[in-house]
Amino acid sequence: MSAHFLRHGRGLRRARLGALLLVLAASLGGVVAVGLREAQRGYAHLQFERLAAQGAVIQGPVEMFLRVGVALEQFTGFHHLARALREADPTLEAVRVLDARGRILFSEPPGEQSALPLPRRVPSPPGQRFEVTEDARAFRVALPLSDRFGVVGRLELVMSRQAVDLRVLQRFQALFTLLGGCLVFQVAFVLGAQRLWMRRPRRWLGLAFSAGFGVMTLATSLALVDLYSDGLQQRTSSLAHSLARRLNEAARLGLTLSHLRGLDTLLEDYQRSNTDLGSLALIADERVLVQAGSGAGAPGHERFKYTIDLELTEGPWSLPVRLEVGAAKGALDDRLWRGCRGFLFLFVACGLLGLLVLRAFAPLPRRETRPRAFEHGAVDRLQPLAFLGAFLDGLPLAFLATSAEALHPGGGAALLFFAFHGASALAHLYSERSIRDLGPGRFLMGALLLSAAPLLLMAWTGDFRLWLLLRCLSGLGHGALAAGNRAYLLAVFHPQQPPAHGSRLALSRCGGLLGGTVLGALLAAHLGPRAAFLCGGLCALAALAYARLWLPPLDARDKSRGPGPFRASLSWLAPPPLPSSTGSPREHLPALLLVGLPSLLVRGGVLCFALPLWLSGQGEDADRIGQLLALHALGALLCHVLPPPRTARTRRLLQGGVLGMGVALLALGMAGALEPVFVLALGLWGLCHALIQACLKRPRSQGPGEGLARERGPPSITPVVGALGQCLGPLAVSALWHLPSEPLQVLGGLGAGVLLLGAAYFWLTRGLPGREARHA
Amino acid sequence: MRDVTPTRAGWLVGLLLLLVMPLPASAQPEDLSAWVDLPPESLRGWKVEASAERIRVAHERPPTPREQVREVLVLLTVAQSSLNWILEGMLPVLRDGRVRVELTLHKLGTGRQEQERMLALADSGQFDLVVGLGSDATRFLYNRFGNQPTPVVALCKAPELWLGFEEGASRQAKPGNMAFVSLSLSPDVQLHYLQELLGPLKVLTVVYDRRNQSTVEVEAEAMRRLAARDGFQLLELAVDGKRSAEAMLSEQVPRMAHAMRLIDPEGRHSLFWVTTSSAVYDELERIDGLSEGIPVLGSVREAVREGSASAVMSIGVPFKSAGQLGARYVLEVLGSRLPASRLPMGVISPPDLAINLRRARQLDVKLPFHFLEQASSIYDLDGRLVRQDGQPAVAPPP
The missing domain is CATH 1.20.1250.20 (MFS general substrate transporter like domains)
Known part of the structure; x- marks a missing residue:
């Protein structure tokens, strides 16, 4: 197939169709892939919590034993406890106790002598009481074992990866069929209804693409709800098992509820360590004995309610007692929203790419x-x-x-x-x-x-x-x-x-930055x-x-x-970043140094360097970090999508841009830990950054003489200053980052700096005659 | 008959005390090897050479050429079971530590000559560190060996209270070469547990032996401070040694109980607090019998026993854990070049709980659920031991 054939006539049409179908397939497949990975990760995390709850059944007695001052290797009763766990849960491959040096002291099934550390540590949210490592075959959940003075060993529960993957794939099978159907429909539409969409390709193809994307997103979300609900149920069951064991200990001593108090604290502890549990209640004979949270019977916002019969087998607990757990609606919403955010960014990025493809392959x-x-x-x-x-x-x-x-x-x-x-x-x-x-x-x-x-x-x-x-x-x-x-x-x-x-x-660059950030993070x-x-x-x-x-x-x-x-036109293509008033090099330089350079310096230092590190330190996953950083690109995209402002107001726009950027950075510095503030500030910053750059790069209107003068003039120093800002930004911010106790305060300082320098620039250029007219 | 002036009476009492005080010391066995009796599992990996003068505890395994042996002098003052428990906690930690430590145990003695000899030994340069076990050894080292080049780790009851220093801003500076481990629980922690059990306290009677100096200075004084701070009524019942304890308690406990009932008629927020004086907790059955339904609690594990003649609960420090912490301090000081005084005072947490469920039920005391899980020893509703050292207790053969 020759290049000429592909560039013209039928060949070009075929290439266009092929590229369009590729983008469609990639985006729909992307939805399922993102959903699948999200499901694997989210479901796996619920399984980790379940294993941790099961592990607590052994951790409690071992730590009680250690507190007395007896050595870990002298603990008796491990095999009895571990065997009961493994019998109840077939996905549990092994349970082990290791000392501080990593030697296996006890193992169920017995026989294992050494446990090499798994290569990858699964990132955990702050405050998580256990650690998870993984390799291609298994997950390992490790709970610390502490005596009065510190950690003396760990309890490890090993779960097969296959168990998680199989369960997820089972739930996603219907989704694969739907994906196939959707793709067939899209192909049929793109190939069969060319006459319809060729006239108004953006409308019809956009509609077909959105419909397909919407159906797949909905189906994937439903599959996620189903899966998470299942995972929550399993975890709740494990919690109930752990609670039953603890209550049985009391029952074995002959105690009933009338002898004890503090059970509400016990339930509150469970709730605290499993923040997505809305309420927990112990119920016997339709009577609430103890409850934590809004209560089983109270009208709450819970969507999921699980009831587990506690197997209280000991002593005087003759009443059938059950545990009712209300999983807060927010728990599932959070997990779902996490997946949906990915879909949303994917939609924007794929939509932009589709548009580019549609245009690029036009005759x-x-x-x-x-x-x-x-x-x-x-x-x-x-x-x-x-x-x-x-x-x-x-x-x-x-x-x-x-x-x-x-x-x-x-x-x-x-x-x-x-x-x-x-x-x-x-x-x-x-x-x-x-x-x-x-x-x-x-x-x-x-x-x-x-x-x-x-x-x-x-x-x-x-x-x-x-x-x-x-x-x-x-x-x-x-x-x-x-x-x-x-x-x-x-x-x-x-x-x-x-x-x-x-x-x-x-616009393409902003779209590319957004798509790259999101896709790379995913x-x-x-x-x-x-x-x-x-x-x-x-x-x-x-x-x-x-x-x-x-x-x-x-x-x-x-x-x-x-x-x-x-050559001259090349230097024109890196347009001089002159605001309207900066006609001469003497006025141009302050604009560059006081507005352009700080803006790029902050972008390079904060967006590329400081924020990813800070977010990672807060326990955010790479995909979440990508989605948050992409908000900056989204803001910039918005700046280019909006109708271009009237040139006569360039100075005002520049002022607005500097003010907005300074305020956004100040907001990040003062209240960046609050998610809504963070999201809004990042979007505003992106918008203002693009606005400043657009104002600085806005080509001056030119007459023939002006164009000639520029051709003969020295090349612009703008790209050098811009690159200097991007270069030095990470170095400067990294030097400042650890100075205050709360690193985000650095952003507030940078915001104040941007505002001050901007104010200095506008003050210096306040009296220049005809500054607005030059932009006209 | 001539009146005896107070000055002369003071001299007489002093003379009497001089005659009486050496008595307990003379009751101590002279042979040091008789002071220490450790279970074989604690001595695993150690080689012990005991004589009447000293006990040498060294590693069985000879040192490798690269290993440096650090010699530690341990000064003992009294032969009692707590000494064995502390050593039982220390030895396994020292055996597996990153520094190779070998111990030499000596009696500190009470005579001036004996003490001077020990001081010379500690200062001789043979030892890399000195450990003082017990209040007397700690006080001796504090007064005579403070700010010397050789570091000291001292284990005793609430050292900050009766040696007169405080962590942080100090009334009196802590000697630069000394680190301390407390053998008693922080009074604040004890009070927290008491309040969790009984709610806000109205009245507390502290029972102690005024002849037991550390109990007076540490436990009774701490309760006075807490009562003033938290606003509960404190009553004090002091006995004068073992001999008079029986008579005094028989007379005073009902009066105290009556006084407590006047302040707290239902007796739900009141308690008798039995201190670590053996003269007191040996009479526990009597105190409990005469307490008129007011719960008796104590800071010593022995206060909780089988059957009904028992305290409801004890909140204290296991000496074994204190020994473990002491050993960690020894390793920390030997392994670092920094002065020993930079280590904060070692305090055991969480405390050791022993509970008698039978007494709790008889007195209608509702137990917080986590006390049950935390308790290392539990006696069930029939008063039988069902949990010991955190493990289900093995029932004796019928």
Whole structure:
């Protein structure tokens, strides 16, 4: 199949259909994949809690024994307790007691002599009383065993992974069938109803895509509800078992409820350590004996209520006693919302990608006959590359800082980001000559290859020095891709006609950043960072093929154009970040230094470095971190989606941007621990950041003389300042991060700094004549 | 008849005391090897060489060339069961510790010459650390060996109360070379448990032996402080040694119980608190019998017994645990270059509980559920021991 065939006529149509179907299949499959992984993780977590509740049945007696001062190895009665647990739960492979040195003291089934630590630790929320490790075959839940002075050993419960996976797959089988049906419908619609959607592709394809996505999301959510409900029931049963054992101990001594008090405290303890339990009540003969929380009979907001008969077999407990547990509605809602957030971001990212594909594979009119339509189409075809550049930038955002700190504590993350953005800046500065020598097309291929290779290599190495080198190369690729993209755009345009589609490219970049951040985080959370790097590398390779086959032909441009104008136009493409008033270099510099530089410095330092580390420290998973960071990109996207403001108000917009950004950072610093504040502040920050950048990069209106003057003028220092900000941001913030007791306070300080510098800039430029008019 | 002036009476009492005081000491066996009697499992891995003068406890395994042996001098003052329990707790921890420690046990003695000899021994440079076991040894080391180069770990009842220093801002600075482990529970913790059992206290009668100095200075004084702070009524019942205890308790306990009933007619928020004086807890049956339904509780495990003649509950510190903590302090001090005084005072937590369910039911005392789970010893509703050392008690053969 020749390139010519794919670029024109039927070949192009087929390629377009193929790409559309690929995006549809990927997005619908993505919903199921995300749901499946979420289910595996959420269900596994419920199983961990269940195992921990079961483990407490052994942990209690062992710790009571240890408190007396007897050595752990002298505990008798382990096998009796452990055997009873294993008989009641077939998924429990083994129960062991290990001393502080990791030697097995007791094991059920007996015979195991050593227990090698499992390679991966499952992240746990703060305050969790147990630790979970895993490998490809099993999960291991470890509860500490403490005497009066500290931890002297641990109790381990080993559960087969297969048990969790099988249960989840069982519940998801119907979903796979539905996915198949949905895909068939989508294919039939895309192939069979071309006449319908060709006229208004965005409406009809969007509708079909949304319907398919909605159905799959709904079905996946229902499957998750079913599964979580099942997991909660199992965990509740384990809690009941543990409670029954403790009550039986009292019953064995001949005590009844009338001899005891503090059972409400006991239930409250259960509730405290299982925060999603809304209420617990012990009920005998339809009478509530003891209760904690809103109570079994009270009108609450619980959605799920479980009743377990306590097997009180000892002593005077002749009444049948049952435990009623109300799982708070919020428990399931939280878990579901966690999955749905992923679906929502996936929907936005896939929708954007679908739109890009739809446009990119549209026929390209001839320049000679319809020059405006040609330019429009050329931008459409370059948009996927702009998307990809930002996608690759955002891909490791959620997890790279944490991974780097793990490899090189105390500055690894800041160094990696410094290397990446520094290399990107160098590529920006020195790409011009290479573009002239090689031509934009070949340069772009090289940039894509340079973007793909380091990501693929990062998937296979865990050495920090290599990571540093590869991030440098990645940064070079990133900068070169951006420069190449601009150069290519310029090359297909008429030399005297600067492209007027910058906002569409910016939109693609925001979409790419959002999609990359979310997808990278999802991949890292579910499959590990390696999968995210691989995905990035493969996407870059796919883009290489795309760039080779579908970029607008360069021979369409005016061949009389020489290297001089090209150079000048390249510097134009990194537009001077002048607000309306900064006509001369003397006024330009304060704008850059007082508004542009702080904005990028804060973005590089806080968004790339500080927030991922802080969120990770708060016990958030990589996917949650990605979703939160993506809010920044979402805010920026909103800025580009909204109708462009009137140019006469640029100064006001810039003021609004600085004010909004400062307020957002102050809010993060003061109340960032509150989730709604965090979410709103991050979105506002993204919006304001994009607004500031848009204002600073807004091209000045130009007459022919002005354009010529710029061609002859020195290249702009804007990209250098921008890259400097991104480079130095992580280093500066990492130096400040540990100074206050609460790291988020640093953000408040940065917010105050942004406001002060912004105020200084506006004060310095307050009296300039005709500042608004220059923007007109 | 001439009046005896107070000064002369003071001299007479002093003379009498001088004659009486050595009596308990002379009751101690002279042979040091008779002081220590440890179960074989505690001595696993150790080699013991005992003589009348000293006991040497060394590792069975010879040291490797890289291992440095750290010598520890242990000073003892009284032969009693608590000494054995403390050593029982210490030895397993020292055996498995990261520092190789070998112990030499010596009697401190009460005579000036004997004490000077021990002081010279401690200061001779043969020992890397000195351990003082008991109140007298601690006081001696505090007064005579404070701020010396050799570090000291001292185990005694509430040292901060009767040695006159406080953690943090101090009335009197803690010697730089000394670390302390308390053999008694923090009074605040004890009160917390009492209040959890009986609710806000109205009246508490503390029963102690005024001849037992540490009990007077530590337990009775702590109760006075707590009563003033928490606003409950404190009554004190002091006996004068074992001989007069029977008569005094027979007379005073009903009067005290009557007084308590006047303050708390139902007796639900009142108790008799039996201190660690053996003169008192040996008479527990009498106190319990005359208490008119007011619960008797104590800080010593022996106060809770089989049958009905028992305290409802004891809240105390197991000496074995204190020994373990003491051994950890020894290892910590030997393993670090920092002064021993930087270690906070070692306090055992949570306390050791022993409960007699029969007495609790007879007195209609409702037990918090977690007390049952925490208790290391429990006597059931028939007064039989059903849990001991955290394990189900083995019933004796019929």
